[in-house]
Amino acid sequence: MIRACSRDALKPGTSMTVDVGGNSVALFRTEAGEFFATQDSCTHxxxxxxSEGELEGDEVVCPLHMARFDLRTGKALCFPATVAMTTYPVHVNDNGDVFISPE
Ligand code: FES
Structure with a gap:
């Protein structure tokens, strides 16, 4: 598990790109307060x-060609993306530190 940031560093409904063991990972915090991590790059x-994705509930929309992905599973939900994103487990500890597992 690699510490990505503090919980308060990411406001609900926003996302950021973090380096996890040399890989760029997208970290999302939904409006409901849940954290999800996926590969940073759109699969299209x-x-x-x-950095650029638009959160909508538990889904992210790529603004370049409007592909949509399920943050829970990484599944591509609409054209033009057809390949699922890799997802990573996220853990928030009692101190409010957000960790991402690269596996
Ligand atoms: S690059 Fe994301 S939809 Fe085309």
Missing amino acids: EQWSLG
Whole structure:
């Protein structure tokens, strides 16, 4: 598990890109307060979802061509993306530290 940030560093409904063991990972905090982590790059083309993605509930929309992904499973929900994103387990400890497991 690698510490990504503090819980308060990511407001509900926002996302960021973090380095996890040399890989770029998108970290999302939904409006409901849940954290999810996926590969940063959209599977359609190279586009940063942590920096540019638009959160809608438990889904993220890539603004480049409007592909949509399920943050829980990584599944591509609509064209033009057809390949699922890799997802990573996220843990928030009692001190409010957010950890991402690279596996
Ligand atoms: S790069 Fe994300 S939908 Fe095309």
